[in-house]
Amino acid sequence: MIPTRTFIYFTFYLFTGLLFSCSAQHSQESLTSQEEFEKKYKTYLSTYPEEQLLSLEVIQDVKNFSVEDITGNSITFGKDSNKPTVLLLFATWCPSCKVAMEEINKKLIQLKGNVQFISIGREHSKEELIEWSKNRKTKMKIVEDENREIFNYFAEEYIPRVYVIDKEGKVIFQDYGWSAETTEMVEEALDLI
The missing domain is CATH 1.20.5 (Single alpha-helices involved in coiled-coils or other helix-helix interfaces)
Incomplete structure (x- = not known):
């Protein structure tokens, strides 16, 4: 064995x-x-x-997802989305998720204009996320996942989770938790796509 x-x-x-x-x-x-x-x-x-x-469940490919963010805009990510994606799975009560979102907003979004940044609110309704986002200055698109339909595709537990996905749906980088090294690895992964 x-x-x-x-x-x-x-x-x-x-x-x-x-x-x-x-x-x-x-x-x-x-x-x-x-x-x-x-x-x-x-x-x-x-x-x-x-x-x-x-x-850390290893995911190689992400199927095509078509979702709506909390402002009503349609978003597509994963296979054949034609746009690279940084996907953050988070919860509003999670301190590490807050750090992850802040790091992405401060250090990554302005560097990568051709990449979409999406955060998925695990077990949060649209209304909760709208209220929560009023006090945040995030540039990420926020998507509700009240029933964990998206989260369960990626994992069973633990947040934050981050995925760097190329436009064909291939996962270039994935991790859970957040640290300075995570920010650096995400940035390097984005340089490859």
């Missing part, structure tokens, strides 16, 4: 190898950047405790 941590690393290495080998159209310079990012991401994950690795 393969030890759990070894299995997770093997699955992740296989996933990242397949992901980056599918990008044959990139130049040699881009390939070097991808290889550097892949190495850094592996190192980043190697610092995780085993129980945290077990909770």
